[in-house]
Amino acid sequence: MKADGALSLWVKLARAYAVFNKASTSDIRGYGLTQPQFGALECLFHLGPMTIGQLSKKMLVSGGNMTCVVDNLVKEHLVRRIQSEQDRRSVTVELTQEGKEMIERIFPLHAAVIEDVASVLDEREQDELSRLLKKLGSGISM
Numbered sequence: 001m002k003a004d005g006a007l008s009l010w011v012k013l014a015r016a017y018a019v020f021n022k023a024s025t026s027d028i029r030g031y032g033l034t035q036p037q038f039g040a041l042e043c044l045f046h047l048g049p050m051t052i053g054q055l056s057k058k059m060l061v062s063g064g065n066m067t068c069v070v071d072n073l074v075k076e077h078l079v080r081r082i083q084s085e086q087d088r089r090s091v092t093v094e095l096t097q098e099g100k101e102m103i104e105r106i107f108p109l110h111a112a113v114i115e116d117v118a119s120v121l122d123e124r125e126q127d128e129l130s131r132l133l134k135k136l137g138s139g140i141s142m
Contacts, residue, residue: 020117027113031106036061036069038110041078041095045103049082049094078102 021035028038039059044050047058056066070093073079078099084090095103118126 023117024110024114027110031102031110034069034072036065037073037078038106040066040069040073040093041099041103042107044079044093044095045100045107049092051090051092055093073099 025035028035031038033041036059040055043055043058050058052066052070053063055070056063059066061069070079070081074081077096079093080096082092082094084092121129
């Protein structure tokens with residue numbers, strides 16, 4: 001692909017991401033959460049308790065940023081920190097009952113919004129785009 005083709009791909013990808021992200025973020029804000037807070041709750045809900053380091057790797061954000069996200073979720077009583085008995089430096093984050101109930105309630109609603117946004121593509125096109133984006137993301141070394 002020539003440079004102008006790659007640049008055109010980047011522009012289209014960036015614009016599609018911006019529109020998709022705007023719809024997602026708008027929906028998430030309606031639940032009183034930020035996108036990183038929703039992402040952390042979703043990770044903990046689907047993957048179970050994990051350290052802040054593990055959570056930050058899953059969400060592709062810095063440990064410092066994730067600490068701030070977790071701090072705010074703790075203040076809202078949606079997650080709690082559990083100090084490791086074996087290693088005092090290790091802290092696990094888990095959903096509280098309130099956090100679990102919240103994500104159980106809002107995740108299906110958010111998934112429906114995402115499904116609606118993606119419905120411009122049929123199921124076959126969504127599968128193909130998913131495959132191509134995974135290939136692109138996996139093929140980029142940083």
